Each structure stands twice: as C-alpha cells, then as structure tokens.
C-alpha cells in the first residue's frame with residue numbers, strides 16, 4: 001500500500017510526506033529521528049499500542065458522530081500519539097481509520113468488503129463472526145462497536161508484525177556481524193540470497209520542494225504554503241521500503257546498532273555509544289534495561305564477602321520488621337556497619353574480620 005509520497009533526509013532526521021492526508025484535514029507529514037522508530041517498530045509493546053488504538057477508535061467515532069472541534073482535537077491527539085510512538089504504524093492506523101469511516105454510521109459488513117480482502121481467512125472469519133453476533137442497529141454506540149474495531153486492530157497488528165519480522169531478523173544478523181565491519185559493510189554478513197534482494201532495492205532520488213519547519217515533529221498544510229527551497233527527495237512509498245532506507249541510513253552514518261544485554265533486543269544508544277543496555281522498559285520488566293544493567297554490573301563487581309554482607313543486612317531487616325522492638329538497636333548497627341564496610345573497602349580490616357563482625361547477631365538477643 002502506498003502510504004508515503006516522498007521522503008527527505010535532514011540532518012539526523014527523516015521527514016515523510018504522507019499520501020493519505022484524507023484521514024486528517026491538515027496533517028500531512030512527520031519528522032522522526034533516524035533509526036529510533038525503526039527499532040521501536042521491531043520491538044514494539046503490543047499491549048501499549050492496543051491501548052493507544054482503543055483511544056483512537058473511540059475518539060474517531062465520536063468525531064465522526066459529532067464533527068465538533070473538541071472531538072476533532074481529541075481524535076488528533078490520539079492520532080499524533082501513535083505516530084510519535086512509531087511512525088511505521090501510520091499505515092496500520094490509516095487502514096483502521098479508513099475502515100471505520102467507510103462503515104460509519106451503520107457499520108454494515110458490505111461497506112467493508114474491500115478492506116477485508118487484505119486479511120487471511122482466519123482473520124476474516126473472526127471479524128465476520130463478531131459482526132454477525134452483535135445486534136446491528138444503526139447508530140448504536142456501545143462497547144460492542146469498540147470491541148469490533150479492536151479485533152480489526154489486532155488483525156492489522158498481526159499484519160504489521162509479519163512485515164517487521166523480516167527486517168527484524170536482518171537487524172539481528174547485522175548486529176552479529178564481526179566487530180571490525182563498519183558502515184554499509186555490515187551488510188556483508190547477511191546471507192547471499194538476502195544480499196541479492198537488498199542490493200536490488202531502489203530509492204530513486206528526485207529534486208523537490210522542501211517541507212517547511214515542523215511543529216512538534218509534524219507538518220501542517222497551512223504552515224507549508226511558503227516552502228520553496230529546492231532539495232533532493234527520495235521516492236519511497238511503502239513502509240517496507242522506508243524501513244530499509246532507514247536501516248541503510250543507520251549503517252551509512254555508522255550509528256551504533258547493537259543488541260541490549262538485558263532484553264536481547266536491538267537498540268541504538270541515545271547517549272554513550274558504548275552502552276550495553278537500552279533505555280526502554282521492556283514488557284515483563286519494571287525498570288529500564290539501563291537501570292537493571294547498572295544493578296547487575298554493581299553486583300558483579302562486589303566481592304564475595306560484600307555479597308554476603310548485603311544478604312545478612314537484608315536478613316536482619318526482615319527480622320526487625322517482624323520484631324519492631326529491635327528497631328533502635330538496628331539503627332545503631334547500621335551506622336556501625338557502614339563504618340565497617342568502609343574500613344573493609346579501605347583495607348583497614350580483613351574480609352574475615354568484617355564477616356565475623358556482621359555475622360555476630362548478639363545485638364538481636
């Protein structure tokens with residue numbers, strides 16, 4: 001599906017002009033940092049994105065119903081939030097909104113025939129079942145309609161994952177390339193068939209009028225009227241093409257593309273290029289990988305006796321929480337313990353002396 005008209009490279013960002021400006025009357029393009037949205041696309045948090053889509057569906061339907069400025073504003077905010085999270089979801093969003101608009105306000109299955117043909121049989125069956133199960137009544141507003149479009153979003157996200165899986169595998173292979181490979185040479189590491197496909201990709205360059213300044217990374221029609229600089233643009237139309245163009249730009253600029261030592265997902269460090277951990281809170285974790293990484297590094301640096309000391313400290317803590325009468329003694333012990341730890345680290349007392357001291361639990365009796 002053609003979703004972009006044209007792409008511009010500007011400093012450390014890519015600018016895209018959409019070909020689908022019908023979903024929003026003024027918003028026609030977006031600017032995003034090279035690499036970062038591509039990384040999000042291959043490691044996106046599906047649950048989080050489904051939450052964003054629920055809001056979008058709700059606000060879009062309200063907007064279609066009322067056509068008021070307030071509802072348009074809420075819809076716009078929900079739409080921008082998804083593009084800000086990952087511009088590569090724009091096609092999914094566009095398909096979803098087109099489906100909703102075509103079916104509004106009666107939501108009859110016939111209105112959707114042309115969109116459903118894109119899904120596999122199981123998907124169409126799931127969607128149609130939901131359709132026939134609900135009692136169709138024109139202008140019915142209920143959770144049923146929301147759940148219907150949520151199913152459509154799930155199907156579209158399945159498609160999105162199919163699309164991103166290939167480039168995700170390529171990125172893993174590139175990250176595993178020998179350390180001495182730099183720039184576009186990192187592509188050498190891919191297998192022959194893959195290279196053949198990638199080397200045949202074309203990104204035709206054309207002269208074009210530049211976009212004007214972005215506002216919060218967005219381009220709006222009214223603000224672009226005066227744009228007249230002539231610059232090079234790239235004729236890229238699909239999400240897949242733009243993803244590979246983004247990837248090649250990362251490599252060409254020698255940006256550090258690597259695998260996070262905690263979540264095992266590819267990332268591009270935003271700060272120090274030698275960081276081993278990404279800055280994301282990945283599904284299943286409650287801290288940023290970088291925070292988990294520094295805790296682990298700290299633990300690995302601890303001597304055995306220090307590890308034992310911290311375990312003992314925790315044990316005493318538990319004992320005191322069960323017996324609050326020990327609280328004052330524990331506070332005194334903690335001050336002394338800090339001094340002893342410093343003395344041990346400074347080599348003033350030996351590991352054995354330190355251990356003998358903290359293992360002595362006479363103060364708890």
Ligand SMILES: [Zn+2]
Nearest residue numbers: 260263278289
């Ligand atoms: Zn990570």
